[in-house]
Amino acid sequence: EVQLVESGGGLVQPGGSLRLSCAASGFTFSSHAMNWVRLAPGKGLEWVSHISDSAGNTVYADSVKARFTISRDNSKNTLYLQMNSLRAEDTAIYYCAKEWDGSGEYFDYWGQGTLVTVSS
Amino acid sequence: EIVLTQSPATLSLSPGERATLSCRASQSVSVSLGWYQQKPGQAPRLLIYDVSNRATGIPARFSGSGSGTDFTLTISNLEPEDFAVYYCQHHYSWPLTFGGGTKVEI
Numbered sequence: 001e002v003q004l005v006e007s008g009g010g011l012v013q014p015g016g017s018l019r020l021s022c023a024a025s026g027f028t029f030s031s032h033a034m035n036w037v038r039l040a041p042g043k044g045l046e047w048v049s050h051i052s053d054s055a056g057n058t059v060y061a062d063s064v065k066a067r068f069t070i071s072r073d074n075s076k077n078t079l080y081l082q083m084n085s086l087r088a089e090d091t092a093i094y095y096c097a098k099e100w101d102g103s104g105e106y107f108d109y110w111g112q113g114t115l116v117t118v119s120s
Numbered sequence: 121e122i123v124l125t126q127s128p129a130t131l132s133l134s135p136g137e138r139a140t141l142s143c144r145a146s147q148s149v150s151v152s153l154g155w156y157q158q159k160p161g162q163a164p165r166l167l168i169y170d171v172s173n174r175a176t177g178i179p180a181r182f183s184g185s186g187s188g189t190d191f192t193l194t195i196s197n198l199e200p201e202d203f204a205v206y207y208c209q210h211h212y213s214w215p216l217t218f219g220g221g222t223k224v225e226i
Contacts, residue, residue: 035216037164045156045164045207045218061215062121095163105211106154108175110163 002026002109004096009114016086016118022079022096022111030054030074033099035107036081038092048094049081050105064090086118122146124208126219133224139195141222143208148188152212155184155193158221159204167206168193195224 008020022034036048049070050059058070069082079096093115097107123146133139143153155168166175168184171191181196195202203226208219 037218044205044221045158045209047209047216047218050214050216059214100166100169102169104152104170105216106166106169106209107156107164108166110165112163 002098004098004109004111006094006096006111006114009094009116011117011119012086013120014087014118017082017084018086018116020081020083020094020096020114020116022081024077024079024096024098027098027109029072029077032101033105034072034079035097035099035105036070036079037095037097037107037110038090039095039113040089040092043092046092051079083116086116088118090116091118092116121215122149122210122212122217124210124217124219126206126208126222128222129220130223130225132226133198134226135198135200137198139193139198139202139224141193141195141206141224143186143191143193143219145189145191145210149210149212151187153184153186153191153208153210155182156207156209156218157202157204158207164207198224 003025005023051070067085071080093113095113098109100108125144127142151171156164158164172184205221
């Protein structure tokens with residue numbers, strides 16, 4: 001059974017940093033690209049970042065570029081999101097999402113999410 | 121960036137009725153479009169990929185159509201568990217984007 005379990009969320013002041021983790025199991029982690037997607041209060045889903053299976057390629061939404069860094073450790077089956085210079089508008093539930101086996105970036109498994117709150 | 125605009129924002133229907141949800145892209149995304157369902161407190165679930173293909177385990181009452189810039193998700197014969205928020209998403213180019221969502225409510 002595929003499982004994705006996020007951790008690391010919490011309350012942080014504007015300008016602060018957090019590192020999210022996503023522990024994966026039930027599939028060959030090193031063979032799948034992974035993503036972070038967020039859901040802000042009262043808003044819709046927003047794609048945040050993508051990392052290829054080997055970590056050779058990363059892509060970011062403009063809203064987080066130069067502030068967030070996605071990475072992965074295939075030996076630990078874990079995905080990360082380092083978030084720096086956090087802003088109030090980064091407040092959201094952050095989901096890690098596995099890309100499916102087919103062509104194109106669709107997400108067939110998601111974690112339950114971790115809440116990040118940026119507030120003073 | 122390709123903007124996906126979903127309409128209506130809210131759809132009020134009863135069980136047994138048909139729901140028709142629209143997703144319009146600011147430029148052509150070919151057939152690189154999918155749909156997700158999200159219920160409160162739950163993670164999204166992939167329903168449809170490449171416009172009209174149902175994901176594994178998705179009931180036949182969910183169907184998708186369209187091409188280019190205009191797409192439709194149809195839910196025939198609404199079941200009580202179908203009341204949720206639905207999002208379209210493209211993967212035609214970076215950045216990936218989602219539509220703003222349509223809430224299907226009773």
